[in-house]
Amino acid sequence: MIESYLNTSPPLASIVARAAAVGLGVRGAFHPSAEDAELLPAVAPVGTLVLLGFTGSVQWPEFAASAEAKDGEPDPLDRWSRRVVAELAVEFGARELYPSGKPHVPFQRLAARAESVHASPIGLLVHPEYGLWHAYRGALLFRERIELPPRHDTASPCSTCSGKPRLSACPVDAFGAGGFLLEACLSHITSVAGAECRERGCRARRACPVGTEYRYPVKQMRFHTEAFIRSIRK
Numbered sequence: 001m002i003e004s005y006l007n008t009s010p011p012l013a014s015i016v017a018r019a020a021a022v023g024l025g026v027r028g029a030f031h032p033s034a035e036d037a038e039l040l041p042a043v044a045p046v047g048t049l050v051l052l053g054f055t056g057s058v059q060w061p062e063f064a065a066s067a068e069a070k071d072g073e074p075d076p077l078d079r080w081s082r083r084v085v086a087e088l089a090v091e092f093g094a095r096e097l098y099p100s101g102k103p104h105v106p107f108q109r110l111a112a113r114a115e116s117v118h119a120s121p122i123g124l125l126v127h128p129e130y131g132l133w134h135a136y137r138g139a140l141l142f143r144e145r146i147e148l149p150p151r152h153d154t155a156s157p158c159s160t161c162s163g164k165p166r167l168s169a170c171p172v173d174a175f176g177a178g179g180f181l182l183e184a185c186l187s188h189i190t191s192v193a194g195a196e197c198r199e200r201g202c203r204a205r206r207a208c209p210v211g212t213e214y215r216y217p218v219k220q221m222r223f224h225t226e227a228f229i230r231s232i233r234k
């Protein structure tokens with residue numbers, strides 16, 4: 001996706017370049033229609049939504065080197081995201097939107113409109129290239145309709161994955177028919193027996209065969225797991 005956005009005409013090409021310079025990938029874009037109104041906060045009309053995020057560990061070093069990553073205050077990644085996305089918004093005369101904060105903006109549904117991602121059996125969206133190793137950090141809302149490259153839709157990689165190894169990889173079967181069993185997951189990963197999930201990341205997520213080269217390195221994985229645990233205990 002990012003590659004197909006590199007050779008676009010301005011202003012998209014400059015958004016891609018500036019976002020990359022501050023440590024964000026352009027994760028796709030779309031022109032919201034009347035049916036998308038329920039996905040967006042009631043603000044002025046949106047001609048184009050540009051989605052920003054992380055792909056694997058590509059953008060991680062920019063965050064890791066930031067003041068927010070080192071200041072010891074809560075929610076460093078959310079605070080960093082809000083700062084850099086807001087700077088891009090000012091630079092391009094856009095409004096901004098974030099996956100953090102309440103009420104939750106339905107970022108997964110926005111993502112499904114912006115790029116070829118599909119719901120996976122463990123709730124995360126699976127990307128044809130990055131697998132489960134990607135996330136969203138914000139979005140820029142433009143009044144104007146920016147010219148976008150054609151979208152390349154692909155079938156969900158899960159549809160041809162016979163073994164669904166990730167479902168059986170969870171030591172506490174947290175991905176049952178009734179959805180994600182948050183309490184089962186949390187009590188395991190905070191126990192002695194859950195050290196591997198805590199240190200190296202969710203075993204079910206690691207068992208997915210798609211995009212394995214984008215798997216988060218241990219430091220990044222541990223950061224996300226700790227943030228996940230803290231967010232539940234808040």
Ligand code: B12
Pocket residue numbers: 098099100104105106107108109110112117118119120122123124125126132133134135136137180182224225228231232
């Ligand atoms: C609340 C939340 C949680 C809660 C969930 C509590 C609960 N039981 O509902 C907790 C803390 C458990 C959680 C955990 C994690 N989360 Co979370 N979470 C969110 C958050 C902030 C809000 C989700 C929400 O409720 N949205 C509200 C509704 C209105 O939005 P929605 O898009 O319509 O949500 C629905 C869709 O997501 C739908 N859905 C799911 N997939 C798809 C696909 C399609 C095509 C469609 C149409 C709909 C759909 O199901 C949701 C409920 O109806 C989102 C960010 C965001 N703003 O979306 C991240 C988010 C979903 N989480 C994310 C991640 C990465 C995680 C963790 C892996 C954390 C980590 N360690 O990194 C774990 C994974 C646990 C798991 N296996 O599900 C990512 C997912 C990225 C991706 N690849 O999809 C998101 C998008 C955050 C981000 N910045 O990128 N999370």
